[in-house]
Amino acid sequence: MSGHSTYEPKWAAARWMDQRLPIVRMGADFMTMPTPRNLNYWWTFGGILMLCLIVQIASGVILGMHYVAHVDYAFDSVQRIRRDVPYGWLMQSTHAVGASMFFLAVYMHIFRALYYGSYKAPREVLWILGCLIYLVMMATAFLGYTLPWGQMSFWGATVITGFFGAVPVVGESLQQWLLGGYAVDNATLNRFYSLHYLLPFVIAALSGLHIWALHVTGSNNPIGVSDKVKTDTLPFHPYFTVKDMLAVTVFLMIFAFFLFYLPDALGHADNLIKADPLKTPPHIVPEWYFLPFYAILRAVPDKLAGILLMVGAIAVLFVLPWLDTSRVRSMRFRPIARWFFFIFIFMCFILGWCGAETPDDNAFLGLSFYRLSQIATIYYFGYFLVILPILGLVENPEERPASITQSILDHGDKPKPEAVQAPAE
Amino acid sequence: MALKTVRNLMIAGGVAVASLTGIAIASGGSVADGYEMVHKHWHWSGVTGTYDQEAMQRGYNVYAQVCRSCHNLDHLAFRHLGDKGGPFYDERYENPNDNPLVKNIAAEYEVIDVNPEDGSEISRPGIPADMFPPVYRNTAEAAYVNNGAIPPDLSVMVKARNNGADYVYNLMLAYDHPQPDSVVTSSGQYYNPVMEGGKIAMGPQLQPQVGVFEYQSETEGQNPPEATVEQMAADVVEFLAWSADPKLAERKSAGMMSMVYLLILALLLWLSYKRIWARLKPKT
Numbered sequence: 001m002s003g004h005s006t007y008e009p010k011w012a013a014a015r016w017m018d019q020r021l022p023i024v025r026m027g028a029d030f031m032t033m034p035t036p037r038n039l040n041y042w043w044t045f046g047g048i049l050m051l052c053l054i055v056q057i058a059s060g061v062i063l064g065m066h067y068v069a070h071v072d073y074a075f076d077s078v079q080r081i082r083r084d085v086p087y088g089w090l091m092q093s094t095h096a097v098g099a100s101m102f103f104l105a106v107y108m109h110i111f112r113a114l115y116y117g118s119y120k121a122p123r124e125v126l127w128i129l130g131c132l133i134y135l136v137m138m139a140t141a142f143l144g145y146t147l148p149w150g151q152m153s154f155w156g157a158t159v160i161t162g163f164f165g166a167v168p169v170v171g172e173s174l175q176q177w178l179l180g181g182y183a184v185d186n187a188t189l190n191r192f193y194s195l196h197y198l199l200p201f202v203i204a205a206l207s208g209l210h211i212w213a214l215h216v217t218g219s220n221n222p223i224g225v226s227d228k229v230k231t232d233t234l235p236f237h238p239y240f241t242v243k244d245m246l247a248v249t250v251f252l253m254i255f256a257f258f259l260f261y262l263p264d265a266l267g268h269a270d271n272l273i274k275a276d277p278l279k280t281p282p283h284i285v286p287e288w289y290f291l292p293f294y295a296i297l298r299a300v301p302d303k304l305a306g307i308l309l310m311v312g313a314i315a316v317l318f319v320l321p322w323l324d325t326s327r328v329r330s331m332r333f334r335p336i337a338r339w340f341f342f343i344f345i346f347m348c349f350i351l352g353w354c355g356a357e358t359p360d361d362n363a364f365l366g367l368s369f370y371r372l373s374q375i376a377t378i379y380y381f382g383y384f385l386v387i388l389p390i391l392g393l394v395e396n397p398e399e400r401p402a403s404i405t406q407s408i409l410d411h412g413d414k415p416k417p418e419a420v421q422a423p424a425e
Numbered sequence: 426m427a428l429k430t431v432r433n434l435m436i437a438g439g440v441a442v443a444s445l446t447g448i449a450i451a452s453g454g455s456v457a458d459g460y461e462m463v464h465k466h467w468h469w470s471g472v473t474g475t476y477d478q479e480a481m482q483r484g485y486n487v488y489a490q491v492c493r494s495c496h497n498l499d500h501l502a503f504r505h506l507g508d509k510g511g512p513f514y515d516e517r518y519e520n521p522n523d524n525p526l527v528k529n530i531a532a533e534y535e536v537i538d539v540n541p542e543d544g545s546e547i548s549r550p551g552i553p554a555d556m557f558p559p560v561y562r563n564t565a566e567a568a569y570v571n572n573g574a575i576p577p578d579l580s581v582m583v584k585a586r587n588n589g590a591d592y593v594y595n596l597m598l599a600y601d602h603p604q605p606d607s608v609v610t611s612s613g614q615y616y617n618p619v620m621e622g623g624k625i626a627m628g629p630q631l632q633p634q635v636g637v638f639e640y641q642s643e644t645e646g647q648n649p650p651e652a653t654v655e656q657m658a659a660d661v662v663e664f665l666a667w668s669a670d671p672k673l674a675e676r677k678s679a680g681m682m683s684m685v686y687l688l689i690l691a692l693l694l695w696l697s698y699k700r701i702w703a704r705l706k707p708k709t
């Protein structure tokens with residue numbers, strides 16, 4: 001929680017600087033930020049996400065030095081990066097695998113917030129900034145995926161921009177304006193590259209605001225009870241720096257496993273076929289991290305309704321703080337809501353599965369993927385629009401510990417706080 | 426608490442890897458009409474597996490003598506053949522442009538160039554720095570010669586199909602599978618159950634008649650296997666697998682180093698974490 005700054009400049013030069021631009025103070029305050037001592041590993045994904053962003057920008061800037069944004073050369077230039085640029089194979093797979101890892105981490109981060117009620121007061125703005133980041137991330141990944149100019153790049157871009165054409169009245173002109181022509185072509189590739197280069201820096205700026213907001217409200221924690229007494233918190237450094245670093249390293253091992261042993265496994269083989277506007281691939285499927293939304297898009301026969309649903313699926317996240325009426329943050333103390341939450345996660349996986357399959361195919365017991373995706377879509381919206389608003393009013397939450405310190409005293413497996421005016425570093 | 430944390434981390438990691446790998450594997454290809462895909466054990470798969478140089482050389486021969494009449498290797502230059510990990514790599518020639526085998530191969534191809542004197546178009550023997558020259562002047566010619574179908578580039582083929590190595594291997598061998606009535610082939614089309622839809626515009630390429638060609642050894646002391654259809658198919662796949670993923674050996678060895686490094690780092694961080702958080706324990 002942003003309390004008093006404890007930073008004291010030690011040298012005259014530092015004092016001079018502090019009076020003009022207190023940037024060192026800002027860093028020092030970050031390091032000493034009082035952080036709830038009971039945070040579990042679900043809270044390490046924020047740090048992991050920062051690393052992901054840095055990795056994407058660093059590898060992306062290097063790719064940008066060799067990549068050629070032209071329909072005749074884009075595909076070949078990526079092959080050249082993989083074959084001839086020194087360590088180009090490493091940069092290219094880092095960037096491609098990194099995008100998947102980024103989404104893996106962001107989904108963990110979002111599910112964490114949903115379970116522990118981190119979106120509730122006073123963290124609404126923090127949450128909304130997070131939703132914005134997620135939105136821009138999706139745009140960035142979509143734009144980036146067109147750049148290698150494989151079959152999925154081209155046809156994915158064609159399908160997705162095609163949906164803008166379904167917007168009433170202005171649809172067609174909107175679509176042409178986005179594409180820079182009547183179809184996905186060189187003009188499209190150029191503007192997509194330009195925007196793909198731009199948006200990560202928008203994400204970086206939004207992340208800055210996100211963290212600023214975090215430092216104003218402080219972190220939520222697994223029991224969702226705000227910190228009250230001094231023993232509830234620990235200084236961020238060294239307690240949480242070391243914990244985050246451990247988690248980052250474990251995450252990097254998963255990253256490295258894919259990077260070095262299965263670099264193309266998360267993508268589509270079709271994207272290693274050069275884009276051919278005359279040859280539609282039999283199955284146009286987006287990257288795995290878009291599959292749930294793709295399933296929602298296809299859950300209704302009407303194109304426009306599909307788009308509205310898909311947009312709604314993300315829009316609903318923005319207003320979630322006002323949809324959930326419960327005053328209890330953590331689902332640990334919400335015996336009923338907890339089960340609805342687990343079903344929600346399950347339904348997200350179901351949607352992902354539906355997104356990967358052909359709608360008319362049989363999922364199980366004669367139920368088509370089309371119907372299955374409708375059921376899951378109804379649950380998705382029902383969870384936010386019906387279950388959470390009503391449950392907050394009728395559910396009887398379990399008794400919550402009075403404070404973080406108390407909850408630790410009640411559970412003997414954590415270090416006891418009484419002895420612990422945390423020694424700072 | 427210590428064990429619990431380690432366990433949780435391991436579970437989390439395991440779930441992440443398993444689910445992402447699941448996604449990857451679930452996207453495998455399907456095959457029609459009761460044809461059973463032969464799943465060969467490709468020895469370059471696995472954590473340490475790399476390509477076999479002699480098999481790649483034989484595979485190159487198959488390419489040059491059979492596939493080359495229709496298919497190009499768009500993304501390969503001759504010099505790539507002599508790169509480290511490549512089929513004709515020779516440690517005496519760190520620079521593949523000096524490698525005599527590579528030079529000879531390049532010289533067997535005619536490359537279109539411009540005469541610097543008068544600007545006229547000339548044809549000259551290739552040099553290691555040249556890319557493999559296209560087989561056809563343009564796609565129209567390619568389609569004209571091949572009944573309207575265009576033979577695709579083979580240099581990334583093994584990556585451009587699900588389970589690409591198995592795919593190409595089976596594609597070569599599946600022509601004699603009996604054609605069901607449901608698949609109707611027109612003239613210039615052949616039945617092949619491995620292709621989506623069962624129809625392909627490429628006839629069977631690797632024929633069982635002995636004497637299509639025999640493997641001859643490029644390097645001394647080598648004992649080439651008999652050029653059976655299966656052997657030729659496996660060898661050409663080995664060559665094409667390399668051409669689609671030439672950095673495989675380099676990548677895997679870097680992977681091993683990174684994993685060991687990260688593991689040690691994780692252990693050290695784990696110990697630091699224990700130590701720092703131990704300060705919070707009441708002193709007894």
Ligand code: HEM
Pocket residue numbers: 053056057058059060061062063064067078092095096099102137140141142144145146147148196197199200201203267
């Ligand atoms: C939020 C961060 C980012 C995300 C999520 C992201 C995502 C992606 C994705 C999914 C691809 C397609 C990968 C492939 O199949 O090869 C891609 C390609 C690319 N990205 Fe990014 N990217 C990000 C940041 C950047 C940045 C900062 C740059 C700097 C210029 C950049 C430059 C490129 C280039 C040049 C390509 C095409 C080369 C290739 O195919 O690997 N990206 N990006």
